[in-house]
Each structure stands twice: as structure tokens, then as C-alpha cells.
Amino acid sequence: MGLSRRGFLAGALGTTALAATGCAGTVAKPGDLSRLRIMAPASPGGGWDTTARLLQRVIRSAGLARNVQVFNVEGAGGTIGLGQLARESDDALLMMMGLVMVGAIETNESPVGLGDVTPVARVIGEPEIVVAPAASPYASLAEFVEAWRKDPRSLPIAGGSAGGTDQVLAGLLAQAGDVDPKQINYIAYSGGGQSLAALLGNQVAAGISGVGEYGEQVLSGDLKGWAVSGERRSAQVPDVPTLTEAGFDLVVSNWRGLMTHPDISEQALADLTEIVQQAHDTPEWRDVLAKQGWDDEFQTGPDYGRFLAAEEQRVGEILREIGLV
Template sequence: MRLRIFAAFAALTLGALAGCGGQGGGTAASGTLRIMAPAAPGGGWDQTSRTAEQALKAAAPERKVEVFNVPGAGGTIGLAQLAGEKGNGDLLMTMGLVMVGAIEQNRSKVTLAETTPIAKLTEEYEIVVVPAASPFRTLADLVAAWKADPAKVSISGGSAGGTDHIVAGLMAKAAGVDPKRVNYIAHSGGGEALNELLGNKVSAGISGVGEFAEHVRSGKLRALGVTSGQRLPGLDAPTLKEGGLDVELANWRGFVAPGGLSEAGRKALTDLVTKMHDSRPWKDAVAKNGWIDSFQTGRPFADYLSAEQARVKGIIAEMGLVS
């Protein structure tokens, strides 16, 4: 399997940090709320962060909010930066299933245990697309070429070990192709993968539905399948199962804060994000982007995170994605 990782994770030496809901010296939020999108512009984390920024400004107009990007290594560079902000109640980081996989793939020295879980926000299905000029008219066409010579079928997507990569591996396994032979081209942001597709530089691409749907509707990309159990409304695309591959997977995204927050700091951020979630601008954006509202806070989200880390570690090991 040929793998290009455009940003390497720099190892950091870190002291012990408090975990979820710790009794550190953090205080309740008071200044400008900064939201880190730990990826380059154009991808799902960036899109979620900027959507949240606008919804927060509408729901809490008295609060200043700004988004900044820290791309690289599936979000683990941003995660390491977050770890250096122990107790900061004015900082959130957008994250999700991609980061869970990247932590394993990159053997990150910083893990989600060193963050404060705030909220799970959305789920989103993945979509497999090809350029409009592609000879692959159906998923069966792509699979046939894959079986004939996996190296000749290049698949562009997000970070190594992330959701897009996992989908590619699961598709290969279902098609009878060795997942280790998948020619997966990893990127730090969805914009880079999209540019390769629109420039006819890769055979296919995998990303969240919200990132490619507009270009499918405009005719610039052709959808070969989605990872949902049933067809999605407003999108002319079969499911992967309809195309003969028994693969179903939903990506998810959420917010975490630095470790070491006081209970007051954790509650202030949770209350603010809950207010955002309940706002009309957020609900409209969720519907427009085809996201699934899966809001969850507190201990349930912390437990969910722990379970996801164990599940994804098993998937990545089975697929041989850990180098």
C-alpha cells in the first residue's frame, strides 16, 4: 500500500495532564472563544468549525468567536497544541472519528485522555466519487479495475487512518482486494482531495457527503456509492451495499476542550455549545449539509469516546493500516 502523508506528527515531551472533568486550575470561559479546526481549510472539521462559529454568534451575540486552522497528521498536531493549553476555558477543538484513527496510525504521544470531552455534535455518511470524465460509471467498474491492478486505482481522501481511509480499506476487504495494497493518497484537508478529483489526477475520492454533494449535483463529480444503509434524500447515489460491497459506516464530529478544566469551566463550555445546538442557525445548517444530529454531552459522550477508541483500534489493526 502506497501512502502519502503530507504532514508528519512531531513527537512532544509532555508532563502528566488532567483528564476529563479534572479539578485543575482552569476557570470559566470569559474572553474570545477560539475554535481550532485541526486540519487545512475545506474539509469536514473546517466546515463544522465555521458553521459552529456562525451559530454561536447568533445564539450568544455577546460572545466573540473565531476559528483557526492547525493542519497535519489527522489532527494530532492540533491535539498536541491543545494539550499545551491546560485549563484554558476559552478554547474548543473540533474532532471526531478521523482523529481517533489518526492517533493510532501516527502513534501519537498525546491522546484524547488528555482532553475534556464537551459534546458530540453530528454524524455524517461517507460518499465515494469519481471525476465526471472517469471511465468508471458504476461501483462495479471501479471494483473490477481494483481487482485487476490495485496499484493503478488511486483513491484520494483525508488523513491516514481516518474515516476515509477506513472506508477504503473496508471496501477493499469486501471486494476481495488486500487492504494493504490500496493506493490511498492521504491529505490534511478535504480541499486538497477535491482539487485532485476536479483535476482528474486520481481515480476516485472518499469524503463526507457534505463535502462532495454540491459537486455531485453540479455534475463535476459522479457518485458511485454512499456508506449509509439506505439511499440519502436529495442525492442521486446508490448505497455501497447496492453496489455489491457490504460496507456501512457513519463518521462523527464533536468538540473537546483542553484537559485540566475546572468544573465551572467545563460547565460553561457545555452550556454554550448546548445553546448553539438549540439555535435555529445550527439546526438549519445541519439540515442543509445532510448531517445527522447526534448531540451528546457529559458522561455519555466521555463513555462514547472511550468505546470508539477501542473499536477503531481493532478495525485499524485488522486492516493492517498501522505501519
């Protein structure tokens, strides 16, 4: 069994790694990068799937691996795929994941956690945006939060699935604005189109989603853009301030990263990390970041392990504050 970067994360989280109990696919020899499999633990077309397929395209075009396959394992916020990964022993396997999975592990009471697999790299971050209907009486996020503090239940907020990035941001914003997180009236929608319809129909007071979901309506004036959640303003909506600029000491990135199976050898892990590093360093990947409006948050090794441990703690705390776990 290789030590891998799984050892650091497992220690940081205080968990015990699960031993691999099965094998799906042919096991690659250390150093064999002629093929690569990337699992997207969600349905086709979503954020993890899109990121995996764009990475696949860059790896192929750069000639970093001859045979690169993406496959989907759907269910339970990615925890079905996470459980499968923990049983794998294929050294040519990566799994795309992200912040949503951190919350899903908690809300689904998953028997497998991030400490049970091996971190490889964080690849991108996608900022969230807080918006309101064009007819909202509040000109800024600060004005909204002042009213929200007085009567949280009367100001419903639209977002994605329960326990996901949107609700996590709502809870963290409530904390930053001295609003009781348990009193938030958060309405979970299954898709961005449904939450957008609720906003355009003035059925909710505010909405939270990725910049890509609401950016076009903010630019057209159909929605008010109150703040983006990244460290800097988004190029897609350059006039919208960050949460920090809006008066709230808060940064949230809907990040995505890569993991591999728990018992990978040090050499095989180094090989996987190197291929992802080389893909990241290509002009093609920089083009992907620019076209998708993603932030470059590339990180590997112990730094990525520490980041994951901190995210698990932060997300777990806010989900308990909200009352979801």
C-alpha cells in the same frame, strides 16, 4: 482536579491522562460563559475551521456568550493542537476535532491521545461518497468490488491524506468486500481539486471524499456516484444509494466533535456542555446543518466517550490492516 468525562474515556481506552503542565490564556471561573475560545487544530478554511466558525456565529447570534474567538493551531492532522490542549487549563476553551484526528494520532505516533483530554460533545457528521469516472466500465459499487477483489493493485483509488477518513473508508470497504486491505492501491492527494482532476482525467478507477467535494460532478453526470457512507441518503445527491443499500454492511461518518482540557472541573464542564447544547437547539444551527449538508449527530456525556473509544478501536484496527501503523 475534576473527574469530568475524561475519566470515562481514559478508562475505556485503557490510557492514563496527562496532567496539565501549563496555562495559555486567562482561566475562566466555573460558570463564567461571558467569553469562549474555540481552537481549530488545522489551517483556516478546512472542515474543522469551518465547523468552529459556524458554531461561533450561532453562539454569538443566540447571545450565549458575548466574546467568542476561533483560533487555528496547524499541524500533523490536528495532533499539534491536541498536545496544546492537554497542557491548557482554561475552562473557557473548546477544541474542534473529528475522525481525521483519530487516524492522525495513530499514524503520527502522537504522545497525546484522546484519553488525555476531556470529551464535551459530538456535533455533526458528514457523509463520504464513493465515485468513479463517467467512463468507468462498472455500473455499480458491487461490480467494482468484484473486480477489485480479483486484482486490487490494478484499480487505484483517489482520496485525501494518508490515514485520513477517505483511506479509512477505503480500508473498511475492502474488508466488507473481502478485498485484502494491504493490497489497496490508494493514492493520497493533498486536496479535493487534485483528486477530482485525477477522476475526470480517468487516471484512477474510483475516488472517495466528502459529498461536498464530488456532489456537483455526480449531479452533472461527470462522475458516477456509487454510494454514500451515511446511515441515510444524502440530500445533496438523493439518487445515490447508501453503502448498505449497495450491498455492504458499513456506515462511516466524517464526524466532528469538541474536546476540552484534561483537568476541567465538573461544574465548568457542565457549563461548556450546556452552551454547546443550547447552540445545537437553535433554529440557526438547524439552518447550518441544512445548508452544509451535515447530519445532526449531537451527543454528550458518557455516550460520546463510548463513541470515541469505539472509533479509536475501529480506526486503529483498519490502519493496522492497511499497514500504515
